[in-house]
Amino acid sequence: MQISPPVLRYVGLAKHVLRASRHYSTRFGYAHSRCLVFSNFGQPEKVLKLHSYSVPPPYDDIINVKFIASPINPADINQLEGVYPEKPEFTLELGTGDKSAVPGNEGLVEIVSCGSKVNPSIRPGQWAIMSGPNFGTWRTYAQAREANLILIPDKEGLSPIQAATVSVNPSTAYRMLKDFAGLEPGDYFVQNAANSGVGRSAIQIGRLWGLKSINIIRDRPGIEKLKEELRTIGGTEVITEAEAKDRRTMARITGGQPVRLALNCVGGESATNLARILGYNGHLVTYGAMSKLPFSVPASALIFKNIHCHGFWISAWSKENEATKSQMIRDILDWIRDGKFQDVPYEVTKWSEDTGLETLMEPIKRGISEYSGRKGIFLMEDD
Numbered sequence: 418m419q420i421s422p423p424v425l426r427y428v429g430l431a432k433h434v435l436r437a438s439r440h441y442s443t444r445f446g447y448a449h450s451r452c453l454v455f456s457n458f459g460q461p462e463k464v465l466k467l468h469s470y471s472v473p474p475p476y477d478d479i480i481n482v483k484f485i486a487s488p489i490n491p492a493d494i495n496q497l498e499g500v501y502p503e504k505p506e507f508t509l510e511l512g513t514g515d516k517s518a519v520p521g522n523e524g525l526v527e528i529v530s531c532g533s534k535v536n537p538s539i540r541p542g543q544w545a546i547m548s549g550p551n552f553g554t555w556r557t558y559a560q561a562r563e564a565n566l567i568l569i570p571d572k573e574g575l576s577p578i579q580a581a582t583v584s585v586n587p588s589t590a591y592r593m594l595k596d597f598a599g600l601e602p603g604d605y606f607v608q609n610a611a612n613s614g615v616g617r618s619a620i621q622i623g624r625l626w627g628l629k630s631i632n633i634i635r636d637r638p639g640i641e642k643l644k645e646e647l648r649t650i651g652g653t654e655v656i657t658e659a660e661a662k663d664r665r666t667m668a669r670i671t672g673g674q675p676v677r678l679a680l681n682c683v684g685g686e687s688a689t690n691l692a693r694i695l696g697y698n699g700h701l702v703t704y705g706a707m708s709k710l711p712f713s714v715p716a717s718a719l720i721f722k723n724i725h726c727h728g729f730w731i732s733a734w735s736k737e738n739e740a741t742k743s744q745m746i747r748d749i750l751d752w753i754r755d756g757k758f759q760d761v762p763y764e765v766t767k768w769s770e771d772t773g774l775e776t777l778m779e780p781i782k783r784g785i786s787e788y789s790g791r792k793g794i795f796l797m798e799d800d
């Protein structure tokens with residue numbers, strides 16, 4: 418989002434009380450922002466361009482922010498492709514020739530300076546994350562309003578990567594474990610794509626809440642290492658898709674204890690199998706469709722096991738649960754500070770004044786490829 422104040426406002430700029438930090442990039446208070454932009458939906462490498470624009474000093478309720486870290490999530494790619502329900506608004510506000518938008522939905526910012534009407538509790542130097550989707554986080558500077566941000570009350574003990582990645586994947590896992598099946602300590606849940614960002618979060622939150630997890634991953638070279646990694650962060654069992662289809666394997670794992678919740682990131686056959694694994698009154702929650710395949714639920718699972726099917730979308734949930742979201746973020750950040758919650762494997766792409774489009778495209782392309790294994794994160798370097 419870029420908010421362009423009327424020119425007249427600058428005339429009286431000196432009258433505004435601006436709380437500025439050392440991050441002003443020019444002596445007139447303008448920051449030079451670099452961003453990725455797109456004007457049409459399509460394959461990221463075809464539609465993304467690098468663009469620069471000036472961010473003026475803030476006024477009234479405007480807050481100038483500097484991006485510190487911005488993850489590259491599958492939803493960002495889907496949004497670029499035009500197959501995600503949340504679509505950014507294409508505008509001319511950034512001074513691009515065609516109407517454009519900045520991609521990226523999740524990110525960590527530092528408050529740089531505030532207009533005179535900004536809540537005084539918001540101060541330069543504080544960290545904040547985006548309160549909802551569509552802000553456009555793949556950029557270096559921007560202007561925001563208080564409603565766009567969730568302040569991180571204490572950045573002590575947090576790395577930028579940890580704070581930048583808290584609002585989508587860990588939050589999704591937290592809600593799905595908490596809100597659907599009334600799980601109690603000792604209960605089982607099962608999930609596919611268990612090595613994903615959401616999957617790893619579910620494993621760790623499940624462990625903290627005393628839940629037992631059955632974690633399904635796709636077969637690959639070196640799978641034992643990945644299995645061990647997921648067990649180390651708290652996965653009770655880690656099995657392949659083929660092993661999960663074998664009823665004897667499931668019976669051996671659970672000893673007949675019903676599985677009450679299934680988290681589906683994949684769709685297709687993998688999701689159908691989750692419905693088979695669930696016990697009586699089990700809940701199947703779909704939050705992703707990585708295989709891009711629809712799935713069927715066996716009639717027997719619906720009739721004889723009374724399986725309940727749900728979907729979950731953190732964007733929609735966040736809009737209706739602002740206060741609960743802030744509290745949940747605080748819970749997760751506390752676990753991180755206490756060393757109880759580990760980062761997903763990630764790969765940083767440093768973004769400085771000189772970084773070119775080709776370099777910025779690398780993690781985006783990697784995010785589309787199979788078995789990429791590491792979340793791509795833009796880490797903005799101080800200029």
Ligand SMILES: NC(=O)c1ccc[n+]([C@@H]2O[C@H](COP(=O)([O-])OP(=O)(O)OC[C@H]3O[C@@H](n4cnc5c(N)ncnc54)[C@H](OP(=O)(O)O)[C@@H]3O)[C@@H](O)[C@H]2O)c1
Pocket residue numbers: 490491492585586589610611612613614615616634635682683703704705706707708709729730731732787788789790792
């Ligand atoms: N509904 C929501 O609110 C919500 C919130 C967060 C995320 N999501 C969705 O959840 C999914 C995972 O997001 P993330 O950030 O956790 O992803 P991530 O860390 O990038 O992991 C992607 C996962 O998808 C698997 N995968 C990729 N292509 C696949 C395919 N063709 N068939 C089966 N599995 C495949 C990967 O397994 P391999 O290692 O085997 O490739 C990996 O486990 C995405 O679809 C995302 O949009 C939804």
